[in-house]
Amino acid sequence: MVFSLIIPVYNEEATLDYSLARITQSCYALLDKGISEVELILVNDGSQDRSQQILKKWVAQSVNPKLCLKVLEFSRNFGHSGAVVAGLEAARGEIVGIIDADLQDPPELLARMIEVLELEKLDVVYGQRTSRIGDGPLKRLTAWIFYRFINLLTGVDIPRDTGDFRVMRKSVVKAVVSCRERDPFIRGVVAWVGFKQRPFPYIRESRKFGESKYPLGKMLRFAIRAIVSFSSKPLMLSLYLGILGLCFSFLVAIWVLLSWLHGGTVPGWASTSIAITLSQSFVFILLGIQGLYVARIHDEALERPRYLIRSED
Ligand code: UDP
Ligand code: MG
Helix, strand or coil, X not given: CEEEEEEEEXXXXXXXXXXXXXXXXXXXHHHCCCCCEEXXXXXECCXXXXXXXXXXXXXXXXXXXXXXXXXXXXXXXXXXXXXXXXXXXHCCCXXXXXXXXXXXXXXXXXXXXXXXXXXXXXXXEEEEEEECCCCCHHHHXXXXXXXXXXXXXXXXXXXXXXXXXXXXXXXXXXXXXXXXXXXXXXXXXXHHHCCCEEEEEEECCCCCCCCCCCCHHHHHHHHHHHHHHHCCHHHHHHHHHHXXXXXXXXXXXXXXXXXXXXXXXXXXXHHHHHHHXXXXXXXXXHHHHHHHHHHHHHHHHCCCCCCCCCCCC
């Protein structure tokens, strides 16, 4: 059984030597545990530092035919999800794993994750962070809000506090790759494809070398993109507001008419008030109706498969 491990790399010169030493060590341990060959797919996501040279040095140094290293160098920085997708498309293993290059996800856990996958006949075992000792308070807070908010907005049950650290079967990899959307929210897409999945609790370590490639601004863009590609609820907002506004404007109309019948109102006030509240609600409702169609187009544009089959007898 071949195991492919995908490692996205972006400006990681400070950590690569340490990371690859620990990751290859963990992969050697897999060779004694029923894995016949390990394929490390190192995706250099357009690094501007010495990452590429370091990766090439590791390829040149590799001697064990049972652990092969493959480097994919991007022409520029395409982002973490692009790097992972490239790795998924290149992977030829029956089991495929994803791990960050900064050792925040302990590679030693891969053996146990594969064991759980095999023993329980699962399709995905995903790492779930029970603690993020390594991340600062801001990262922890934004991540906490993000995972709760995205589940509220989307129909897909995206597991909380997970990253892309996971192992999955070839069938799942094929399903994920068949979702043709650009810049996918990987952990969302893996949740969306279904199959039998289980969390694997672990403690997320701190980054020892180099710095995070996800500062606040980039994280915010990431979060917005994730929400937009998994939820059309924001598009429906104006429809709901319009319907609510319409109910409200009927109440306003009754109040205005009663005041007008009572007399003493300024000429023109009653008709103007009713016209404004009603027309505002209609505009919102019409926008919402357009939103329904935009959501439909958005659904089509994602080019996700209509269904996925897990097994056939
Ligand atoms: N990464 C990447 N392309 C990018 C940004 C990050 O391939 O544009 C890689 C990075 O090298 C690392 C992983 O994605 O292996 C996670 O990035 P990072 O550790 O900076 O994110 P954080 O853990 O802080 O969320
Ligand atoms: Mg990290």
